[in-house]
Amino acid sequence: MSLLRKVATLSLASTALLTGVFGSAALAGKSDNTIRFAYDQAPESVDPYFNNVRIGVIIGQHVWDTLVYRDPNTNEYKGQLATAWRQIDDRTLEFDLRQGVKFHNGEEFDADDVVYTMNFISKPENKVVTQANVSWVEKAEKLDKYKVRITTKQPFPAAIEYLSGPVVIHPNEYYEKVGPKGQNDKPVGSGPYKVTNYVPGKSITLEKNPDYFKDSPKPQPKIAKIDIRFIPDRQTQMAEAISGGVDFIMHVPKDQAEQLEAVPTLQVVSGETMRIVFMQMNTLENTPAPALRDERVRKAIIHAIDRESMVKSIVGAGSRVLNTICFPSQFGCTDEGATKYAYDPAKSKELLKEAGFANGLELDIVAYRERNQTEALIGYLQAVGIKTNLRFLQYAAMRESIAAGKANLTHQTWGSFSVNDTSAATSNYFGFRSEDITRDPQVRDLLTKGDTSIDPEVRKASYREALKIIADKAYAVPLYSLPVYYVATSDLTFKAYPDEMPRFWEMSWK
Amino acid sequence: MIGYILKRLGLALLVALAVSAIAFFLLRLSGDIAMAIAGEGAREEDLAIIRQTYGLDRPLIIQYADWLWQTLKGNFGTSIYFKTEVSKLVLDKLPTTILLGFLALGFALLISIPLGVLAAVYPNTWIDRLALAIAVVGQALPNFFFALILVMIFSISLRWLPVSGSATWLHFVMPTIALGYYVAPAFMRLIRAGMIEVLSADYIRTARAKGLPAGKIVFKHALRNAVVPVVALTAVQLGFLLGGSVVIETIFALDGLGYLAYQSITYKDFPVMQIIVLLLSVVYVLLTLASDIANAWLDPRIRVA
Numbered sequence: 001m002s003l004l005r006k007v008a009t010l011s012l013a014s015t016a017l018l019t020g021v022f023g024s025a026a027l028a029g030k031s032d033n034t035i036r037f038a039y040d041q042a043p044e045s046v047d048p049y050f051n052n053v054r055i056g057v058i059i060g061q062h063v064w065d066t067l068v069y070r071d072p073n074t075n076e077y078k079g080q081l082a083t084a085w086r087q088i089d090d091r092t093l094e095f096d097l098r099q100g101v102k103f104h105n106g107e108e109f110d111a112d113d114v115v116y117t118m119n120f121i122s123k124p125e126n127k128v129v130t131q132a133n134v135s136w137v138e139k140a141e142k143l144d145k146y147k148v149r150i151t152t153k154q155p156f157p158a159a160i161e162y163l164s165g166p167v168v169i170h171p172n173e174y175y176e177k178v179g180p181k182g183q184n185d186k187p188v189g190s191g192p193y194k195v196t197n198y199v200p201g202k203s204i205t206l207e208k209n210p211d212y213f214k215d216s217p218k219p220q221p222k223i224a225k226i227d228i229r230f231i232p233d234r235q236t237q238m239a240e241a242i243s244g245g246v247d248f249i250m251h252v253p254k255d256q257a258e259q260l261e262a263v264p265t266l267q268v269v270s271g272e273t274m275r276i277v278f279m280q281m282n283t284l285e286n287t288p289a290p291a292l293r294d295e296r297v298r299k300a301i302i303h304a305i306d307r308e309s310m311v312k313s314i315v316g317a318g319s320r321v322l323n324t325i326c327f328p329s330q331f332g333c334t335d336e337g338a339t340k341y342a343y344d345p346a347k348s349k350e351l352l353k354e355a356g357f358a359n360g361l362e363l364d365i366v367a368y369r370e371r372n373q374t375e376a377l378i379g380y381l382q383a384v385g386i387k388t389n390l391r392f393l394q395y396a397a398m399r400e401s402i403a404a405g406k407a408n409l410t411h412q413t414w415g416s417f418s419v420n421d422t423s424a425a426t427s428n429y430f431g432f433r434s435e436d437i438t439r440d441p442q443v444r445d446l447l448t449k450g451d452t453s454i455d456p457e458v459r460k461a462s463y464r465e466a467l468k469i470i471a472d473k474a475y476a477v478p479l480y481s482l483p484v485y486y487v488a489t490s491d492l493t494f495k496a497y498p499d500e501m502p503r504f505w506e507m508s509w510k
Numbered sequence: 511m512i513g514y515i516l517k518r519l520g521l522a523l524l525v526a527l528a529v530s531a532i533a534f535f536l537l538r539l540s541g542d543i544a545m546a547i548a549g550e551g552a553r554e555e556d557l558a559i560i561r562q563t564y565g566l567d568r569p570l571i572i573q574y575a576d577w578l579w580q581t582l583k584g585n586f587g588t589s590i591y592f593k594t595e596v597s598k599l600v601l602d603k604l605p606t607t608i609l610l611g612f613l614a615l616g617f618a619l620l621i622s623i624p625l626g627v628l629a630a631v632y633p634n635t636w637i638d639r640l641a642l643a644i645a646v647v648g649q650a651l652p653n654f655f656f657a658l659i660l661v662m663i664f665s666i667s668l669r670w671l672p673v674s675g676s677a678t679w680l681h682f683v684m685p686t687i688a689l690g691y692y693v694a695p696a697f698m699r700l701i702r703a704g705m706i707e708v709l710s711a712d713y714i715r716t717a718r719a720k721g722l723p724a725g726k727i728v729f730k731h732a733l734r735n736a737v738v739p740v741v742a743l744t745a746v747q748l749g750f751l752l753g754g755s756v757v758i759e760t761i762f763a764l765d766g767l768g769y770l771a772y773q774s775i776t777y778k779d780f781p782v783m784q785i786i787v788l789l790l791s792v793v794y795v796l797l798t799l800a801s802d803i804a805n806a807w808l809d810p811r812i813r814v815a
Contacts (some may be wrong), residue, residue: 240673394540400545
């Protein structure tokens, strides 16, 4: 099936080239100032607290605003619904709120909205889908009409990062009246775009909010309308792009994006994302692969893999080789002082020999996406005498096997929910959570210190030390970051960011 | 005849029940549903809440019995993903799928009857070979591949038809062809075989001897008789069309039951998945039953067997 599909893809692109009937349809988007955007997955709910998919995040950031805005170019925090904020003590933050902001239904924004939203999401019984995004909130209090205090359960230095991302502010009067279901049926936010039509599972239309507040760090939108359609089939999306039926698609696989580069009405833009790729190695006491408890075997595995070549030939433009288990832009992420392992199959074989595996070794590997990359990893391991049996699973099944301690090697990826802080990455795999199959208490303690200390220098030092131990003891194989490919009509001006967020509010026509 | 119908009906019920059980348990074998719902990054506490909410912490057999009982009562449950009643979701999407099914069936008959007749009237000529070639290609080409070829020709090269969506009748043209072409060969071969048999029958020779015009003999006297088994096959093929629409609707982003089935699989929306599998199998079983009964009614010999 996949081979046939590849043939079909190739033919799609070559037909487009041969026929040479471009130009007419591609102008449709520009002429009515509408971006027609096709995405493969429909969100379960438009309310950002009740979905955990990328398209949900994209819609959320267009329809709603957050207290703080992180400038994607400089990673600097700017006031959005808040104008200023200060740390009162380890667990308390105080915010001055912006005046004169209105929600799409005319409701005025003030402290009540912030207090209501924060208190709503902090209660587990309200079942916010991604608890990790909100479970740090203890409560919020109103000091006056434009001043609030937010208390965290523990000292939580990454609070500002979360408040600039997943934690959007709902209009309290409306939300109280309609609840999450009503907010999904007829969404109301304060963002640069408002929802004007929504057919669950099929399409959603966003229109420019003409009353969007002038001082927002998100610029006033230039594109009048974003027409989002859910098209599950990749080839159909590509055909739509080639024939001018849609203006914007993303997550296009590398080989297919390269085909589309030849189509003159389209532009292909690739960029790095925060999604990191790595291999875990089960070193638990009852590991089904005791060989992995030997540091030499683990080092042999890292030395066996040519990450540079993988990035160049199969991962794609925008990707970079990583040396630690976090994304470089995340606060606290560094490979300073950490052991770096070069591609050295001879050394790898030598290490295996030392460890008593001169005649080779057999291991299982579980994986769930980018199968071609898993296959490359298997090839590299085979070359030094490590035979691996691939178990390619659904994400849920893979997690289950890892959490049960049954995995040997894993081919993992992690997107950190686009949170630009190491606490959202490394701690998930080395902080004794269910997927931690290393369980080094020293690493855990350092990570906890990093996650909960307020002093940025203390945090940086703790993360640096934890990441160094993980690298020195070769607990995991850091591989590379994943790129994302966008294909858009060539007359659209836009920029790709690592958080995989197309920002339609700053796009324009050439 | 009544006894025969009751026997077939009982058998059909058992098949539907077996399918429901297989669908239910296969789904549970595919991995921890709670984890699938929770998605990337869920903690143990989240999983516990989900298991409790959806009753996934109970023994499997109890879950199955409960589900079956609720379903029989007409309570199809709530979609985990879209958070709406499964019955409402299914009813919303059903018309598109039924429309597509009948359009595709119509298309299949429209090309298979003339081709089948032509092949029978001119057996072993180039016309017959051409009809055979069309049939073989139709059976051999996976429908998703054929659909992409259609897209290449009609949307990308010629720009006559929109690629995907369901806004206008133009959006239904390619899905109808892609789906209909898939079932056409079976009809075509059946009509050809039936026609060849009928055309060599005595009463046709008599009609010819009477000096009736050739067209009248073929279409009035012969085709009427040859088309009888096609009626029975139609019922079964309609079931195939419903199954095939999962792929076709997904490719063309047609908002029907097949697309919903695909979405529910992708989003691990097991209440929706179970109902769709059950619904499709019940429809298929009913259609097969109808065709069995029709056959028995037409041919008394079958009733004994």
